[in-house]
Amino acid sequence: MSVLEIRDLHVSVKLPDGSRKPILAGVDLTVGAGQTHAIMGPNGSGKSTLAYSIAGHPKYQITGGQVLLDGADVLAMTVDERARAGLFLAMQYPVEVPGVSVANFLRTAKTAIDGEAPKLRTWGKELTGAMTRLGMDPAFAQRNVNEGFSGGEKKRHEIVQLELLKPKVAILDETDSGLDIDALRVVSEGVNRVREQGDTGVLLITHYTRILRYVKPDFVHVFVAGRIVEEGGPELAEKLEAEGYERYLSGAGGRA
Amino acid sequence: MTATLAHSHGNRTGTPPERFTSSDPDAFEVPTGREEEWRFTPLRRLRELFTPFEPTTRITGEVSAPEGVSWAIEPLSPAGVLAPADRVSALALQRAPQSFVLRVAAGARLDDPVLVTGVASPGIGYEHMVIEVGERAQATVVVDYRGSATIAENVEILVGDGGSLELVSVQGWDADAVHLSAHAARIGRDAHLRHMAVNLGGAVVRLSPTVHFGGPGGRADLIGVAFAGPGQHLETRLYIDHDQPDCSSDVLYKNALQGDDARTVWIGDVRIRPVATGTNTFELNRNLVLTDGARADSVPNLEIETGEIVGAGHASATGRFDDEQLFYLMARGIPEAEARKLVVRGFFAELLDKVPVPELHDRLVATIEKRLAEVAGGPA
Numbered sequence: 001m002s003v004l005e006i007r008d009l010h011v012s013v014k015l016p017d018g019s020r021k022p023i024l025a026g027v028d029l030t031v032g033a034g035q036t037h038a039i040m041g042p043n044g045s046g047k048s049t050l051a052y053s054i055a056g057h058p059k060y061q062i063t064g065g066q067v068l069l070d071g072a073d074v075l076a077m078t079v080d081e082r083a084r085a086g087l088f089l090a091m092q093y094p095v096e097v098p099g100v101s102v103a104n105f106l107r108t109a110k111t112a113i114d115g116e117a118p119k120l121r122t123w124g125k126e127l128t129g130a131m132t133r134l135g136m137d138p139a140f141a142q143r144n145v146n147e148g149f150s151g152g153e154k155k156r157h158e159i160v161q162l163e164l165l166k167p168k169v170a171i172l173d174e175t176d177s178g179l180d181i182d183a184l185r186v187v188s189e190g191v192n193r194v195r196e197q198g199d200t201g202v203l204l205i206t207h208y209t210r211i212l213r214y215v216k217p218d219f220v221h222v223f224v225a226g227r228i229v230e231e232g233g234p235e236l237a238e239k240l241e242a243e244g245y246e247r248y249l250s251g252a253g254g255r256a
Numbered sequence: 257m258t259a260t261l262a263h264s265h266g267n268r269t270g271t272p273p274e275r276f277t278s279s280d281p282d283a284f285e286v287p288t289g290r291e292e293e294w295r296f297t298p299l300r301r302l303r304e305l306f307t308p309f310e311p312t313t314r315i316t317g318e319v320s321a322p323e324g325v326s327w328a329i330e331p332l333s334p335a336g337v338l339a340p341a342d343r344v345s346a347l348a349l350q351r352a353p354q355s356f357v358l359r360v361a362a363g364a365r366l367d368d369p370v371l372v373t374g375v376a377s378p379g380i381g382y383e384h385m386v387i388e389v390g391e392r393a394q395a396t397v398v399v400d401y402r403g404s405a406t407i408a409e410n411v412e413i414l415v416g417d418g419g420s421l422e423l424v425s426v427q428g429w430d431a432d433a434v435h436l437s438a439h440a441a442r443i444g445r446d447a448h449l450r451h452m453a454v455n456l457g458g459a460v461v462r463l464s465p466t467v468h469f470g471g472p473g474g475r476a477d478l479i480g481v482a483f484a485g486p487g488q489h490l491e492t493r494l495y496i497d498h499d500q501p502d503c504s505s506d507v508l509y510k511n512a513l514q515g516d517d518a519r520t521v522w523i524g525d526v527r528i529r530p531v532a533t534g535t536n537t538f539e540l541n542r543n544l545v546l547t548d549g550a551r552a553d554s555v556p557n558l559e560i561e562t563g564e565i566v567g568a569g570h571a572s573a574t575g576r577f578d579d580e581q582l583f584y585l586m587a588r589g590i591p592e593a594e595a596r597k598l599v600v601r602g603f604f605a606e607l608l609d610k611v612p613v614p615e616l617h618d619r620l621v622a623t624i625e626k627r628l629a630e631v632a633g634g635p636a
Contacts, residue, residue: 083587
């Protein structure tokens with residue numbers, strides 16, 4: 001069974017003027033297969049930085065700590081190597097790639113992840129099935145990746161990829177943002193199907209508790225000022241719903 | 257991807273000036289680079305073409321032609337379709353030592369494409385070609401150039417009434433070649449031309465396709481594919497003259513650029529004259545900039561002199577393959593080289609899928625992918 005270990009991770013972001021701004025200040029977190037961890041925190045607390053730095057986005061510089069997937073040094077890998085090792089990042093703002101059809105993109109990604117091309121005989125059905133389950137018209141397979149997709153369609157497309165690529169660890173960065181209630185339910189069901197397989201660890205980054213009504217976390221971590229300040233079970237999410245982040249913020253120096 | 261609309265609109269008021277043409281080379285000044293028609297072109301790389309010279313090379317090669325096609329090398333014999341619009345074209349039309357003439361008999365329906373493979377050895381030369389498709393004939397012709405030379409060329413294309421020609425012009429030159437070529441087509445009544453320009457090789461290639469109509473009901477589809485590598489200048493100057501009623505034209509040119517000083521220029525002039533009622537025209541230029549240091553210029557112009565048309569439009573978009581797109585594809589396990597290939601293949605697919613000869617299609621795809629794999633900033 002797979003395990004993702006994040007140890008004392010420090011990360012800075014590169015600013016346009018070349019200077020660096022520290023964002024993560026020592027994050028420790030272990031995500032095992034079949035577990036769902038929710039990371040909750042206010043805007044600007046570094047939740048997305050955690051997601052993107054694990055995936056290897058070049059904007060972020062690791063200044064200390066370790067990320068290990070089944071003992072292998074993730075930080076030494078290129079972005080594509082991380083994905084092939086079993087990491088998946090569902091992005092908050094999926095990128096448009098003109099000229100590349102969804103079908104071609106997904107087949108290429110599946111081939112890269114699996115190390116061999118999917119069987120033609122079953123792949124079409126698998127693709128259509130995944131899209132249909134996420135409420136995406138299979139005709140979208142012929143459209144260019146994310147081009148002209150609504151916010152909700154982009155998020156559904158991310159979860160289609162999650163289902164098809166079957167990662168060891170999936171990081172979902174604010175997948176719930178911008179979704180109406182029906183889309184939230186459909187997307188949550190997609191995440192739950194992957195969880196039910198029991199092989200995938202899920203790191204669910206969210207601002208709000210509403211997705212947690214559909215995707216029940218095993219652990220909840222409160223993230224403030226670049227680190228985890230409190231941890232607990234699902235009941236912690238309910239407490240946050242009632243009390244907000246205010247008391248953590250005042251503890252961290254107060255809201256500006 | 258960020259898309260920018262960077263183009264100027266044609267002047268739609270008053271009467272536009274006639275495009276100046278002359279068969280007398282001296283009617284054109286030697287350009288200084290400030291002229292509108294030369295301002296994008298690296299003149300210092302083609303100085304020798306602006307004065308008359310004695311040819312030291314010519315394009316030779318092979319012709320593979322099915323029944324219904326005849327071809328010959330004749331003394332210089334202009335077909336009267338092309339009116340030179342610049343000094344190099346005028347010099348070439350005056351001084352080419354011979355004409356390569358390809359004729360498709362009236363009513364012929366060719367079983368196979370005509371393949372013209374032209375190879376030039378180093379030197380400087382003038383060329384003249386005539387492709388004549390008879391009434392109601394249907395033909396596919398591929399003109400495939402390679403080698404290393406400096407060539408000034410004129411190509412005259414005649415499609416007879418009710419005829420149909422699919423012409424693919426491949427500039428697959430070696431990295432040091434210079435090629436200036438004017439293609440002029442006359443499309444007969446109810447006739448159809450699909451003109452496809454593929455610009456891959458050469459240091460400087462400047463292609464000027466011109467279309468006018470010999471009767472109503474004609475249709476012109478002009479498509480182009482270009483891949484400019486480091487230091488390469490690939491320029492297209494289109495002119496479609498809607499001078500007959502009820503004709504249509506559709507233009508789609510796509511350029512990809514990679515490497516330092518990779519350069520493409522696309523000028524698309526469409527004119528709809530007062531007589532050309534019922535015209536339907538659309539032109540689109542898309543450029544994909546793969547690396548910093550490359551530059552794509554795009555200038556579509558539309559002059560509409562009658563309101564009684566079906567439609568007229570143009571668009572131009574230049575996009576960058578950026579770090580966010582690369583990250584997204586790599587975050588799905590796709591290696592960087594594969595990601596670039598995916599994007600470029602997708603960009604060109606709708607055009608390359610129209611290449612009528614499968615072997616040529618495969619070769620062009622392979623050539624583009626090979627060029628893509630060349631390290632940006634390395635030799636072209």
